[in-house]
Amino acid sequence: xxxxxxxxxxxxxxxxxxxxxxxxxxxxxxxxxxxxxxxxxxxxxxxxxxxxxxxxxxxxxxxxxxxxxxxxxxxxxxxxxxxxxxxxxxxxxxxxxxxxxxxxxxxxxxxxxxxxxxxxxxxxxxxxxxxxxxxxxxxxxxxxxxxxxxxxxxxxx
Amino acid sequence: xxxxxxxxxxxxxxxxxxxxxxxxxxxxxxxxxxxxxxxxxxxxxxxxxxxxxxxxxxxxxxxxxxxxxxxxxxxxxxxxxxxxxxxxxxxxxxxxxxxxxxxxxxxxxxxxxxxxxxxxxxxxxxxxxxxxxxxxxxxxxxxxxxxxxxxxxxxxxxxxxxxxxxxxxxxxxxxxxxxxxxxxxxxxxxxxxxxxxxxxxxxxxxxxxxxxxxxxxxxxxxxxxxxxxxxxxxxxxxxxxxxxxxxxxxxxxxxxxxxxxxxxxxxxxxxxx
Ligand SMILES: Cc1cc2nc3c(=O)[nH]c(=O)nc-3n(C[C@H](O)[C@H](O)[C@H](O)COP(=O)(O)OP(=O)(O)OC[C@H]3O[C@@H](n4cnc5c(N)ncnc54)[C@H](O)[C@@H]3O)c2cc1C
Ligand code: FES
Ligand code: FES
Numbered sequence: 001x002x003x004x005x006x007x008x009x010x011x012x013x014x015x016x017x018x019x020x021x022x023x024x025x026x027x028x029x030x031x032x033x034x035x036x037x038x039x040x041x042x043x044x045x046x047x048x049x050x051x052x053x054x055x056x057x058x059x060x061x062x063x064x065x066x067x068x069x070x071x072x073x074x075x076x077x078x079x080x081x082x083x084x085x086x087x088x089x090x091x092x093x094x095x096x097x098x099x100x101x102x103x104x105x106x107x108x109x110x111x112x113x114x115x116x117x118x119x120x121x122x123x124x125x126x127x128x129x130x131x132x133x134x135x136x137x138x139x140x141x142x143x144x145x146x147x148x149x150x151x152x153x154x155x156x157x
Numbered sequence: 158x159x160x161x162x163x164x165x166x167x168x169x170x171x172x173x174x175x176x177x178x179x180x181x182x183x184x185x186x187x188x189x190x191x192x193x194x195x196x197x198x199x200x201x202x203x204x205x206x207x208x209x210x211x212x213x214x215x216x217x218x219x220x221x222x223x224x225x226x227x228x229x230x231x232x233x234x235x236x237x238x239x240x241x242x243x244x245x246x247x248x249x250x251x252x253x254x255x256x257x258x259x260x261x262x263x264x265x266x267x268x269x270x271x272x273x274x275x276x277x278x279x280x281x282x283x284x285x286x287x288x289x290x291x292x293x294x295x296x297x298x299x300x301x302x303x304x305x306x307x308x309x310x311x312x313x314x315x316x317x318x319x320x321x322x323x324x325x326x327x328x329x330x331x332x333x334x335x336x337x338x339x340x341x342x343x344x345x346x347x348x349x350x351x352x353x354x355x356x357x358x359x360x361x362x363x364x365x366x367x368x369x370x371x372x373x374x375x376x377x378x379x380x381x382x383x384x385x386x387x388x389x390x391x392x393x394x395x396x397x398x399x400x401x402x403x404x405x406x407x408x409x410x411x412x413x414x415x416x417x418x419x420x421x422x423x424x425x426x427x428x429x430x
Contacts, residue, residue: 001165017162018162018163018164018165018208019159019160019161019162019163019165020159021159024159040158040199041158041196041199042192042196042263043347045260045262048262051265054236054265055261055262055265056262056265056266057262057263057266060191060192060195060196060266061191061195061266062165062191062195062210064165064167064210065188065191065210065212067167108261108262111261111265112261127261129259129260129261129346129347130259130260130261130262130263130346130347131260
């Protein structure tokens, strides 16, 4: 089937098999390999992308279900050389070790902060329930998200 | 993991979904949020030849007031239930329980209709629907019919919904003053409940205590005859047949059910007006 998806602001059309998963579409058709596959069973969150601005696990969405919609991947966050505030906070707070979970963590965090910049630490931890870090660097990840959330609150005031 | 090959069809309306179902019969499966079905298809535990996507049916995604009821479209996502002000005020149990499902990514995709029709006794919303005495509205070739939640869950992953029917709406009574609580005991984040309990007023329903979600009738009877929460909770395991698995034996779950029912009843009593 033909799918037309706006990926990172660019309208794309591809012929795919009906059963193509969004994550495979992004990695193989679009060549956007920033989105990782960790578990393939909807558990780890490594494959998290934004679908119409909301976090989803792209290993459990069909490309067909994203037809006509907007997808943002880690590659689409920065504005040219300017990192997205959540990316910058991960860098500043050392919110990553090996980096495997990082694209998914960042995308899940972007969605979280977008929905509610007034986050408490407990809410950040609960909000990242679906993202596993095998380096177990959660402490600094939570710090990073809180930092990005504060920045967003500041910007809103 | 990639699902076995299938033909994807997008339904543009409820009528179109029904006629696609009629056309493809047993070979077809409906797709809502896909967060139960797609994992099964990736494991090849479900191998439909045709997938009928309901995802485009925006008209089935709503939470609205109708007299003394709140009506919820079957395609309403967990995320939207969780954040619905109407539900938070009028049916807080449902908003709260929806917010405990999986993780934010799962709640951005999964729907109330998919949760109910999937009929997993370990899922949260089926027990919540039982505790709320919800009415489920099915639509088929010959029109709509109402199915009480208490008659909907018939067996392990089986419901009273016909093969040619769609679940279109869930109706619950407004009950802003009613005492309620939801207890979900999990071992790790995002896990399904080992045991869960939903309480709405004097109604009590159990997650993962048998082949279907179920009302704890013994507890309800005890409450009706004036028992205290602690006394009533002693009857929580009556007529249950919980799964007996490594990590959580049936006996353990029976014990857990009593503890969680007591907590839920106490919290509900504190919340009730
Ligand atoms: C990682 C993870 C964690 C989860 N944790 C929990 C949890 O803690 N608690 C919990 O309760 N659930 C949990 N779930 C399940 C989740 O809530 C699913 O979204 C839900 O069970 C199914 O809803 P869906 O819209 O995704 O349905 P789908 O997967 O699309 O469909 C499920 C079934 O229902 C049928 N169906 C769907 N909609 C209709 C309709 N309107 N009419 C007729 N048939 C229909 C489909 O044909 C299919 O058989 C989890 C899922 C994942 C992946
Ligand atoms: S790869 Fe999708 S959740 Fe792990
Ligand atoms: S930084 Fe290594 S998996 Fe999270």
